[in-house]
Structures are given as C-alpha cells and as structure tokens.
C-alpha cells in the first residue's frame with residue numbers, strides 16, 4: 252500500500268499526469284482540496300492502474316513510499332505556496348516536492364532555497380503539451396537538485412513523450428529555477444511561433460487572396476517540409492474548421508482579441524532585465540495586447556492607409572512560396588533569441604544548462620515540437636559554444652537563401668498595409684546583427700551631449716567626453 256508518486260491538485264493537468272503515471276505501472280497517491288474530484292478520478296479511471304485516494308494531507312503523505320515524491324499541480328502563485336505550506340511540515344529530509352505548474356522561476360528559486368533548509372528537495376518542473384501531452388507524454392523540464400533526478404528521472408523518462416529517435420523528452424535542466432525558466436522561454440517561443448504563423452495567414456488571406464480553407468491546404472503542404480511542426484499542423488485544422496451555427500469559416504466568427512496567461516510576458520520582462528534582445532517574442536506579446544484594446548482599435552478605424560488588393564491567381568502561388576521563406580527565416584530568428592535568453596540566464600544564475608539537450612527535449616510532446624528542433628540540436632552538438640544559432644553554418648545558409656523573399660514579403664506587407672511586426676522585427680534583428688556600423692554611435696554622442704555620459708572611441712582605449720557647451724575639445728573622462 253505505498254505509492255511511488257503522489258499528485259495533489261487534480262484539475263485537468265494534474266489528473267492527466269496522475270493517469271499517465273498509473274498507466275506506466277506506478278502506484279499513484281491522489282489528493283485534491285475537494286475530495287469529490289479525487290473520487291471522480293478513481294471512479295472514472297481507476298481501471299487504468301493503481302491509485303490510492305487520500306482524503307487528507309496526512310493520509311496522502313502516509314501513502315507515499317520514502318523518499319516521498321509529491322507532485323503539486325495547482326495554479327501558479329499563491330495557491331502553490333499554500334499547498335507547499337500545507338505539506339512541507341508533514342515531510343522529512345530527503346523527500347521531494349515537485350511543482351509541475353507554470354511557476355515563475357524566481358518563485359521556484361525562493362521555494363527551493365526555503366525548502367532546502369528543511370532538507371526537502373524542491374523540483375520546479377516545466378511541463379508542456381497541454382492536456383493531451385500530460386496524459387500521453389509531455390515534454391518535461393525539471394530543475395532542482397541534481398540528486399533528486401536520480402530517483403525521479405527514470406519515472407519522468409517513462410511518462411514523457413519520446414522523440415522520433417526514441418529518446419525521452421526530459422532531462423535534468425539545471426539547479427533551482429532552471430526548469431521553470433526553460434519552460435517560460437518555451438512559451439515565449441510558442442508565442443512568437445504563433446504570431447509568425449498568424450502573420451503568414453493574414454498575408455495569404457489579404458495579399459494572396461486565399462480563403463481559410465485554401466490557406467489550410469497551404470499549411471498542410473508546408474507541414475511536409477522544413478516547417479513540419481505541431482503548431483503548423485493545428486493551424487491547418489483550425490483554418491479548415493467551419494462554424495456549425497453560421498456555415499462560415501470558424502476563424503471568421505472568433506473575436507480577434509488574443510488572451511494570455513503571462514508566461515510570454517515574463518519571457519520578455521526577464522529578457523529586459525538580462526539585457527537580451529528578444530524582439531520577436533516581444534512583438535508577439537505586444538501583438539496580443541494590441542489586439543485586446545478593442546476601444547482603441549475602434550477609435551482608430553478611420554485612420555487612413557492602403558487596403559490590400561489581392562494578387563492574381565498566378566502571382567498568389569509564387570507569393571505563398573515567399574511567405575514560407577519569410578516564416579522560416581523569422582522562425583530561426585525567434586529561436587535564436589530564445590536560446591540567447593537561456594544562455595544569458597545560465598550565465599547570470601550559474602546554471603549548467605545544456606542548450607543542445609534543451610532543444611532535444613522539445614522535439615516531442617511540447618507545443619513547439621517540430622522537426623526544426625532536431626536541427627537546433629545538431630547545431631549545438633556540432634558546436635556547444637555556438638555564440639548564436641545564426642552562427643551555425645546551416646542556419647546562416649538557409650537565411651541567406653530565404654532573405655530576398657523575406658524582404659519582398661515585408662515590402663509587400665508594408666505597401667499593402669498588412670501588419671507583420673514579427674517578420675519585420677526578426678529581419679531588423681538580423682540586419683542589425685550583421686551591420687558594419689550601428690547608429691548606436693550617434694546615441695552615445697547624444698548622451699554625451701546632454702548628460703556628459705561619456706563614450707568610447709574606435710581608435711583608442713578609455714572613456715571620453717566632449718566639452719559640447721564650450722570649445723568642443725575632448726577630455727578624458
């Protein structure tokens with residue numbers, strides 16, 4: 252009568268994760284604040300494996316074999332702290348609390364530190380793949396003390412998604428908040444991918460003049476090539492869906508205001524703190540918030556600008572091919588930015604994160620799973636200290652090949668007044684990185700002019716200041 256793992260918090264993600272453990276042969280202790288939910292799970296899915304339903308926190312803890320492994324699947328934020336406070340006093344040194352929610356990594360760092368004092372191992376664990384993934388195999392991003400992975404790892408490897416080569420989509424990401432950090436960036440990249448796909452869709456609709464059903468077909472074709480991914484696949488499904496009530500394309504009856512729960516926003520907030528330019532991800536977050544400003548949009552409808560006029564059928568096909576190039580090139584840039592953010596955090600927090608391993612565990616189970624991740628993995632396998640994904644020869648070559656079309660698409664979008672902030676930000680990032688000189692030199696001059704903030708010179712070491720208000724001679728600063 253002892254469970255190898257326990258799950259508390261049996262909303263859909265917790266319930267499905269518990270069932271996944273049970274289906275893989277583990278005895279799973281169950282606990283939920285309202286007991287009815289626990290009982291419902293056992294009633295409905297009890298036949299899938301061995302469950303021990305616990306009514307109280309005490310019973311739940313008593314049902315677990317030692318060292319105890321207790322997974323909490325509750326809302327991120329205060330509810331997580333409340334559950335930790337409820338269970339921590341009942342645990343013993345060596346026991347493990349595993350937080351599978353979308354926690355902010357700073358909270359995870361704090362919780363890990365506090366629980367470490369009691370000898371409890373706290374594992375902040377990113378889980379991606381939605382409800383379906385939780386049940387049939389998610390991508391799992393556990394952080395926390397390395398020794399916790401010795402006993403937890405094999406269990407996670409069992410329940411995780413498997414990549415095409417059979418490798419489990421889980422690895423010990425790094426200490427304390429590293430797992431939740433990587434999950435956060437996963438979501439930031441998810442936002443960027445979705446925004447880029449959205450822009451491609453809008454261009455195919457307004458500039459190429461295709462219907463949602465035709466665009467679904469185009470996405471299906473793209474999904475057989477280098478863009479092969481879960482998000483492209485479901486995009487085709489959503490676009491080909493027809494609303495039963497009206498007979499219209501489903502996408503035309505949905506209110507065009509995108510919501511967000513926060514992980515994309517965090518990715519950008521933290522990037523600002525780390526000084527990492529994640530412009531593509533930021534544009535994706537801003538595009539969602541702009542879409543939600545209904546009154547502002549309503550008040551702006553009268554502003555003038557071009558109206559897109561669809562291309563001829565013959566031109567439309569060629570344009571669609573260009574959009575594919577633009578989408579792919581922009582995607583490379585988003586991932587470049589996301590991995591840069593992880594690399595910067597690794598430096599800042601002294602986390603030993605293996606970027607190749609991160610791309611490997613995103614190959615299956617998670618929302619951004621894609622054939623593309625295998626290429627990122629081989630880029631890091633070839634060169635672990637790759638300064639940027641754009642420095643990888645294969646990616647650099649692909650962008651070189653795509654860039655004429657990429658630029659053309661942005662020109663067409665600009666001319667026709669179709670907003671493509673994701674495509675444009677990605678291209679600007681690319682052009683800025685490769686630029687010989689940036690106007691940052693002018694910025695430095697301005698700062699020195701109005702605030703004596705000093706500047707460095709290209710030809711000599713040191714810091715300098717020009718006496719702008721005087722004879723404009725230069726002094727050492």
Ligand code: 6PG
Pocket residue numbers: 353378379380381438441510511512513514515617618
């Ligand atoms: C996942 C998803 C999951 C969640 C998103 C949705 O990896 O399984 O990312 O965590 O569905 O966070 O995010 P928004 O509600 O912010 O779009």
